Structure formats: structure tokens, C-alpha cells
Amino acid sequence: MLKRKVAFVDLSKEKVVVEEIPKELRKKHLGGRGLNWYYIYNNVTPEVEPFDPENLLVIGTGFLTGLPCLGTGRTQISTKGPLTKGVGDANMGGAFGPELRYAGFDHLVIKGKAKEPVYLFVYNGEIEIRKASHLWGLDTYETQKALKEEIGDERVESMVIGKAGENKVYFANVMNNIKNAGGRGGTGAVMGSKNLKAIATRGTMDMHIHDVDKFIEYAMQMNQQVLSTKWAKTLSRLGTPLLYDVSYTTGFIGTMNWQYNTPGKEGEPLEAEYLQDYIVKHTACMGCSVHCRHRVKIERGEYAGLITEGPEYTMMGSFGTLVGCYDWDLVIKGNDECNRWGVDNLSLGAIISWAFELYQREILTEKDVGFKLEWGDKNAVLELARMIVEREEIGDLLANGFLEAAKKIGEDSLYYAIHVKGQPDLHTDERGIPSFALGIATSTRGADHLRSRPAIDLFQLPEEFLEKLIGYKIKSDFTAYETKGILVWWFELYFNIVDSLGVCKFQSTFNCPHCPQYDEYVPLLKYATGLDFTKEELIQIGERNYTMERLFNIINGLGKEHDYPPERFFKEPNKRGLPFMKGRKLDRDKYEKMLMEYYAQHGWDENGVPKEETLKKLGIEKPKPNFPEVE
Amino acid sequence: MKTFLIDPDKCTGCRDCEMVCSLYHEKVLNPARSRITVIRDPLNGIELPAVCMQCEDPVCVLVCPVNAIYVDENGAKVIDYSKCMGCRTCVITCPLGGALIDPVTGKTIKCDLCGGDPMCVKFCSTHAIEWVDVSVANQRIKRATLERYLEALRKGKG
Numbered sequence: 001m002l003k004r005k006v007a008f009v010d011l012s013k014e015k016v017v018v019e020e021i022p023k024e025l026r027k028k029h030l031g032g033r034g035l036n037w038y039y040i041y042n043n044v045t046p047e048v049e050p051f052d053p054e055n056l057l058v059i060g061t062g063f064l065t066g067l068p069c070l071g072t073g074r075t076q077i078s079t080k081g082p083l084t085k086g087v088g089d090a091n092m093g094g095a096f097g098p099e100l101r102y103a104g105f106d107h108l109v110i111k112g113k114a115k116e117p118v119y120l121f122v123y124n125g126e127i128e129i130r131k132a133s134h135l136w137g138l139d140t141y142e143t144q145k146a147l148k149e150e151i152g153d154e155r156v157e158s159m160v161i162g163k164a165g166e167n168k169v170y171f172a173n174v175m176n177n178i179k180n181a182g183g184r185g186g187t188g189a190v191m192g193s194k195n196l197k198a199i200a201t202r203g204t205m206d207m208h209i210h211d212v213d214k215f216i217e218y219a220m221q222m223n224q225q226v227l228s229t230k231w232a233k234t235l236s237r238l239g240t241p242l243l244y245d246v247s248y249t250t251g252f253i254g255t256m257n258w259q260y261n262t263p264g265k266e267g268e269p270l271e272a273e274y275l276q277d278y279i280v281k282h283t284a285c286m287g288c289s290v291h292c293r294h295r296v297k298i299e300r301g302e303y304a305g306l307i308t309e310g311p312e313y314t315m316m317g318s319f320g321t322l323v324g325c326y327d328w329d330l331v332i333k334g335n336d337e338c339n340r341w342g343v344d345n346l347s348l349g350a351i352i353s354w355a356f357e358l359y360q361r362e363i364l365t366e367k368d369v370g371f372k373l374e375w376g377d378k379n380a381v382l383e384l385a386r387m388i389v390e391r392e393e394i395g396d397l398l399a400n401g402f403l404e405a406a407k408k409i410g411e412d413s414l415y416y417a418i419h420v421k422g423q424p425d426l427h428t429d430e431r432g433i434p435s436f437a438l439g440i441a442t443s444t445r446g447a448d449h450l451r452s453r454p455a456i457d458l459f460q461l462p463e464e465f466l467e468k469l470i471g472y473k474i475k476s477d478f479t480a481y482e483t484k485g486i487l488v489w490w491f492e493l494y495f496n497i498v499d500s501l502g503v504c505k506f507q508s509t510f511n512c513p514h515c516p517q518y519d520e521y522v523p524l525l526k527y528a529t530g531l532d533f534t535k536e537e538l539i540q541i542g543e544r545n546y547t548m549e550r551l552f553n554i555i556n557g558l559g560k561e562h563d564y565p566p567e568r569f570f571k572e573p574n575k576r577g578l579p580f581m582k583g584r585k586l587d588r589d590k591y592e593k594m595l596m597e598y599y600a601q602h603g604w605d606e607n608g609v610p611k612e613e614t615l616k617k618l619g620i621e622k623p624k625p626n627f628p629e630v631e
Numbered sequence: 632m633k634t635f636l637i638d639p640d641k642c643t644g645c646r647d648c649e650m651v652c653s654l655y656h657e658k659v660l661n662p663a664r665s666r667i668t669v670i671r672d673p674l675n676g677i678e679l680p681a682v683c684m685q686c687e688d689p690v691c692v693l694v695c696p697v698n699a700i701y702v703d704e705n706g707a708k709v710i711d712y713s714k715c716m717g718c719r720t721c722v723i724t725c726p727l728g729g730a731l732i733d734p735v736t737g738k739t740i741k742c743d744l745c746g747g748d749p750m751c752v753k754f755c756s757t758h759a760i761e762w763v764d765v766s767v768a769n770q771r772i773k774r775a776t777l778e779r780y781l782e783a784l785r786k787g788k789g
Contacts, residue, residue, distance in 0.1 A: 066660060068650040068754055095646075095671075102661060141674055154672060177673040204663035204734040212658045216651060220753060223647075227756060282757070283673065284643035287650065289756035291643040295676055307676060 001063065001208065001529035002026070004106040007127055008628050009120065011194055012053055012112030016127045017628045021106060026531065028619065031063035031106060033089065034500035034545035036078035039109050041548045042623045046555050050082040050186070051168065051193035053113035056627075059100070059159070059199065060107045062502015064528055066098035066207060066287065069219035070226065070516065071504025073098055073286035075159070077182040079190040082170040083347070083401045084421040086553040087444040090173070090187045091499050092159070093285040094180030096201065099157035103203030110194065111627060119158075119198040121151065124205055132197040136166060139340040140175040147200045158200040162342030164389045165192035169399040171347035171424070175339060178309040179293065180285065183344040184423070185445055210530035218527055222516055223289040231512035235292045236282065240313035241272040246458075247428065248321070251577015252436075254427040255321045256375055257353035258418050258566075261429040261574040261581065262321075269326045270316055278332060283309065285504070292506055296332055303333045311335035311345075317427020318349020323356055324375035334382060341389045350417075350424030351398050351405075352384050357416045363409065369394050418566045421446035421558055431569035432577075432584035433457070435484040438594055441565045442488065444549040452492040455511045457484070469513060479580070481590040485597030493542030497521070500545060544618040547602070547610050551620070560608040563595060632706070635749075636768045637680055641759035644671040644678035648751035648760065655750045656740070663734050666742040667751045667760075680760055682751070683708065683729030683742040691721035691730055691741070707744040715739055 008017045021035070029035045036058040048054045060076045075097035081088015100106075104125040117132040135143050140162040148156045157176060164172035165188030172188030173181045182188070209215050226232050234242050247253040248270075251262040278298060284291035298306045311331050319325060319334035338345040358364040359373035366372055370393060373380050387395030397405045402417040402424065418425045423446020430436040435457045436449075443451035457478045466474040470490045474483045494517065498508045501521065509517045516524075518535040525533055533541075553559075565586060573585040596606060603614030610620075649665035657664045670679040689708050692700045699714035700721065717738045721730040730741045742749070744762075752762045763771075 066650070068647040068654075102663070145674055204661065206657070206659035206661045206664075206735065208659055209654060212654055216654060216750070219651070223754070223756060280676075281640065281678075282643055283678065284645035286644075286646050288643075288645045289647060289754075291645065291757065309673070 001210065002531070004101075005104055005125075006107040006109060007105055009108060009110045009127065009129075010112045010630070011110065011114040011118065011129065011196065013630065014129055015630045016129075017630055018127075019628070023531075026063065026529075028541065029545055030497070030500035030541055032060045032065070032074070032076040032500040032502050033078065033091070033496060034541065035107060036060040036076050036089075037087075037545060037548050037552065039107070039627075040078055040080070041552050043625050043627045044080050044552075045623070046557075048080065050080050050085065050088065050190055053194070054111060055080050055190060055193075057110045057187065057190050057194060057196070058107065059110070061097040061101050062500060064524065065502030066101045067219060067528060068287055069222045069289070069524075070507045071285055071288035071290060072502045073288060074499070074502040074504060075100070075176075075182070076499055076502075077159075077174055077185070077187040079185065079187050080556070081186040081445065082168070082189050083186050083423050084446045084553075084558065086421065086446075086556045086558045087549050088185035088187060088190065089445045089549075090182035090185040091450070092174065092176060092180050092182035093504065094157070094176035095286040096157045096159045096176040096180070097502060098286045099155075099203055100201045101203070101207055102205055103201045104205050108199070109627065110196065112194065114195040117195050117197050119147070119196065119200060122199065122201040122203075124203055135197045137163075139163065140342045141178065141340060143198055144177070147198060151200060151202065153202050156200050156202045158198050160198040160342070161188045161191050161196075162340055164341045164343035165189055166197075167389065167391045167399065168192050169343060169389055169391070170401040171344040171351075173342045173344050175342045179335075179339050181339070181344070183346065184448060188342050209528055211527045215527040218523060222520060222524065225520070226507045226515055227289055229512045229514045231515070232290050232507070235506060236290050238272045238275065239292045239294055241275050241311070241316060243313045244270060244272050244316050249578070251574060251581040252429045252432055253321050254317060254418065254425070254429045256324050257322055257357040257416060258429060258568060259357065260576055261432070262576050263324070263326065264576055267321060267326055270320055270328065270331070274328055278328065280307065288504060288507075290504075290507060298329055298332055301329055303329055306333060306336060308332065308336040308339070310339070314346040314426060315349070318345045318352070319378075319381055322349050322353035322427050323381050325378050325381060327378060330378045330381070334385065337382070337385065343389055346426055347401075347424040348385055348388065349427065350419070351388065351402065352381060354402065354413075354417050355384060355394075355398060358409065358413055361416070363413050364394075415567055418568065419447055420565060421562045423447045425566065429574070430565060431586050432574055432581045433478055434481045434586065434591070434594060435478065435487050437565040437569060437586055437591070438484060438488045438598060439491070441563050441595075442492070442598060444546070444553055447565075450505060451495055452488050453510070454487045454491045456509065456513050457487060459513070461513060465513070469509070479584070481587070481594045483597075485594045486601050489598055489601040492546050493539055494518075496542040496545045497538055500541070501525075540618065543602070544620060547614065547618055548620060550602075550604070550608075550610060554609060563608055564591075632765045633762055634765050634768050635682060635684055636761045636763050636771060637682070638759050639679045641757040642669060642678040642680050643757055643759070644669055644673065645756075646671065647754040647756070648680065651750045651754045655745060656743075661735075664740065666731070666740055668728075668731070681728055682760070683725075684727055685742070685744070690724045690726065694720045694724050696720060703743070705744050705747040708741065709743045710739055710741060712738060
């Protein structure tokens, strides 16, 4: 696992430089997300705009990507993102990352802009820049099929963009296979801005494991530990839609653009069990024993005959509760369209539902849109989605995200935009759960649930157990603010390690306290790589990596004023839900205290800026460009 | 007597079997050197595991010009690499695609049952591949067939 390679690719100069990743960098950042941000932090200066050729697009496999345990099929894609103008970051499942490693590379650091559409072909230690004009305009499925055919190997794995990336929609994804999405960071748009249609890879090279016998035994033990949890058992049957039932019965699911916190009875048709009727088969990412995904088929109705994969929980908000539609057919159909376009369904849904509410409030009119935006009108949802991806008429404006669209529509409209740092929120309604609210607010890529969300907070676990897990006294009550700054801090570092190792979050302590974490990663790292880490060292790496992302945001103008959840969550109480959820909203003073507790825990000052002593302790220096220059 | 029982409907395409197979046999991670292969094509909705079924009258043993394939105590057809010259006759003649070419050594690789306790079976979380007694296999195959038959009958009555 050591002596692995990083390739620096300059698309403008059509040059590739390959270097070995030094062991010291592994000790400081591990790989994946951590190492990606080491390259960006050092090489992308604040004056570089997301779509400038000087911006970097970094593809990184986790330090443990490609192992037969813990769902390590993950790939991290990082860049300066168009939505927040700060950290643009995506973590993708599937099989691209492992294949890239078998082709001899762990990281690809890409800069410049190709003169015409190109794709990279990475094969057994070699990287070739190839013409891709004939692929431009194809959807993500067609592109991948064409690449397999053209290269002549059905085991080619590709990371591609679709229409959304080509059109530089600010929330465009990169995609692998049907539904593995590098979403949220606008990484697909940056890839499109570089005229890079795809990265295709195939490898038959050996990857070395330090202690094979011990590793095999431990990998099996890890898989069994995960599979023995109730979480994994349910996940492997229902996938992430399992989250819907508890969210809508309790009342923390954004409905009609967060005007309500649950659809109530009306939302019943979207219950996860009904998805069973569509499931043809369960499928998995590479190296995953849980298989949380479905292959589905629509048998009847308007979309009869459609076979696709997914959908995830995110889509049940985007084309479900957020727009007042409660129809699995639409969720599945919309999900398939989003995957073909290569667009983040989560951001897309939040922006569509925003437009719907602006229409309800007559801030947008039929004249502005071209048709009516009435809650529950599924054709209006699909049509507006298409217009955004195609950048047609008002879609062109909405494709640039809330912040830029609001400049034209009117700044008042931003109150109804549920976002942080310009990044649309998942359809969870966080106003009743302070730790969730802090998590979306401080997340380095803007409002997001995969950067720190302490989902186990909802379980109200015994405080003795939490203290053992987190190492600090944490309040069991999920409506409390006190100590939740520490809880969010802990999960930020932990998720950073998970992303830097390339482990799947669904096989981590995210939703299940019994899944493997630091104590299990230490021996796993030893057997796989031969490197000794202590738990404390791993936590410090998490702090170092996270602080570098924070610094990148700060030098790009994202400071304390951007660490707040949407204003609506402070002003409007929950209108529905169970008694303990109804009437709840965020308390500004308590939130402020929680934020201060969180900053202090990180070793940042009262403005959220990392203190000198913190940087010194973590060994973070000023950015030093190190992209090798070749003439 | 034991046999592999493979159910493609249960295969998720995770390829844990391929990874652990290459680790166990070659001491490296490299699915291209695995004895078991999953034909994995999610874009067309296909996951098909394929491995040597350990034939009773194996063609590979018969055609090998240097008699490099022997039968061990578990009934596995095993390659003696001191004899194998990598001529690929077994690869071409195997009707099940059970013999493959190692992309690193160029020699044939095929399933040797890991000494009687196949690693792929141990790592398969959905039991898409099992190593069971033939009487158990027969029963399960029969049952699955009859269930399909009854299902067809019910549909026919409609």
C-alpha cells in the first residue's frame, strides 16, 4: 500500500508527471480526502476562480480503497467549487477508485483546460490524453458504454460527466456506472470547464498488502462486525429510503420547501416498504458486504419498463416531499434522469422547491417560468429539472445556484433558499435538532449531512456509552445545545478519517454506534499498509485535514458569518410532527454558545480562525505551490 | 462429495470474492489474478459469478500436454507449476471458462478450493456462492426449479 503513485496532469500543456507519494504525506494526511486537500491547499490561490484553468480537479483514492472489507470502493473528488467558491468536495462509491489503484495510481491532480473535449485513459501505469469530441453530448450511461466499447474491455471503469457537467451547472456531478455519484461539490462542472469528458481506467497491476494472513482474517472479522448490526441488516434490505419512515412520522423532513417539517399522512405512499414492489435485485459497490442499493423496475404506468438503480433517501425529498409529490414512480424516474444528466439530485431538488415557493409567493410568475409551478405537479418538476440541466430560459439562472440566481430574482428570495455557504441543504429539517443544525452550518462544503452529522444523537444513547465513544461528556438529549459542539467536532474529524481511508460511511459510526471506528482502523492500517498509527494520531490527522479545509475556506472569504444554518430555522417554528418536535425552532443565543464551544474544541478563535498555536501543533504551514512545472 | 452452488440473483457485484482470491493465492490484491470472476456489468444489469466447477472428468486434465493438472484429496483439480508451461490448451478447452491466464506470470490459474475451504465462499455476504454437499445442492436446485414451475402454473391460471 506504500510506494503508490500520484500523477500531475496538465491538460493545457498535454503533459503528465508521475511521482511517488512520500511516506511522510501518508503519515500526515493518509490519502483520499486528506491528501486531495493537501494538493489543493498548496496550489490553488484565492484569485483562481472555479472555472479557471488554474483550478485543480483532484481525484483521490482512500488509503484503504480497494480492499474486500468496509465498503472501501470509494473515491474522493475535490476542487474549488462553483457553488460556495470554497471547498468543493465529493465522495463517490462504485468501482472507479479500486480500478484506478489497480491501474497503478492513487491520486490524479489535474489542472489546465484542454483545447477540445478529451478523456484520460489510465492503464497499468500509463496515462494517455485522448480525443472525446465524439462523446460530448452523450449522457453518463452512453458515455461509459461507448468507452468500454472503444477501449475494447468491459472491465473499464469510468468517471464521467453528463449534460449537467458539460453545461457547467454549478451542482453537476461526476458519475460512475448508473448511480455512483460524486455529488455536492460541483466537481462535474469543474470537469466540464476543463473540457474533460471522462477518466477511463483499467488495471491489472498488483497492490501489495503488508501482512496478508492477518489482513484476510481481520477483514472477515470487520465484515462480520458490520453485518451483525441491525443497521446493516435493515440497510441491506431497504437502502437509505429506510430513513424516510422515522423522519416523516417524527417530523424532521423538509416539506414544500421547508414550509412544513413533514407531509404527515399525505406522505404515506413514499414509505420505504412500498419500494419492495420495484426491487429486482440488490447490488453493491466494490468491496462492500452490505449492498445498500437496489436495481429497480417500474412495471406499470407512465414510466413502465424503466430499469435503473436507486433511488436514495435524498431523492425522496428532492422529487418527493420538497415539491409535494408522493409517488415512487416519479422518484425513481427523476432519479434515473438525474443520473443520466450527472446532476446532484439533492441540490437540484432544493433549487426546484425554492422556485415552487417563490411561485407560491408570486415572486416568480408563470411569465418568468413559462408554466405554473404548483405543488404536487410532477410534470412541472421534471420539466423545470430538464430546463436547469439544459440551461434553458429560467433554468439558466437556476443552474448557477441560489446565490447567483437571487441576485437577479431579488435578495429577499434568499430567505426561502435553504442553504449554507450557497450549498443547498438535504431535505432533512434540522431546526429541531441542534447538533444537526450546527453540522450543516460548519460543514466545509456548505450545508451537508455527510461531513459531520452525528446521526446517533437521535438514538438518545446512555451518557456513559457516549463518553466512552467520544471521550467527552455528551448530553443524551438530542434537543440540547450544550456539549453538541464537541459532538459535531468529533464527527467532523472522524468523517474526515473515514473519507481519507476510503471507507464507506454506512459502515462507520455514522448511523450505528457498533460499526468499526478508530480502534478497528489501527490494526487494519497496520495489516494493510505496515504503518503504525495510534488512535490519537488518527484523530490528529483528522484535525489537520479538517483545519486545512477550514483555512482554504477562510482565504476564499468563508468565515464565521457563513457558519449559520438558514435564517428560516431561527424564525419559523415547526408546524407539525410529534409533540416533542412540533413548535421547535433554533434559539439564536444557544446556537451562538454551541458555535463557540465548537470553535474552542477545534483550537480556533472566536471568529472561527485556527489559532497560530493550533497550526503549529498540527504542523500546518503556509501554502507552498508544488505542482511540478514542465515546459 | 461437495460442489459449488452459485446463485447469480444473489450476487451483488461487490467482487470481495475476486479480491480475497487473489490475496490468498498470489499474496497480492489484484482481481485480474483471481480464480473466480464476476462478470459485472451494472450498465446492463448483470452480475454473474463464474468459477471452475471441478468436473468429474475434467477436460483440462485430459488435454494438458505435460500432465500439470492433478486431483488433490479434496477433489480439486490443481496445477503443478513446476510442470505448467503456459500453453493455454486448458484455457481454450474448458467449457465453463474455469481456467484463466494470469496477466503477470502468463501461466494458467484455476480454482484449487483453497485446500477444501474456499475463501470466496467465506467472504460472500449474500451466499451467492456456497460450497455444499451435493445432496444439499440437489435439494436446493430441485426446490428452486419447482418453485419456478409452480409460479408459471399460477400465472397461467391467471
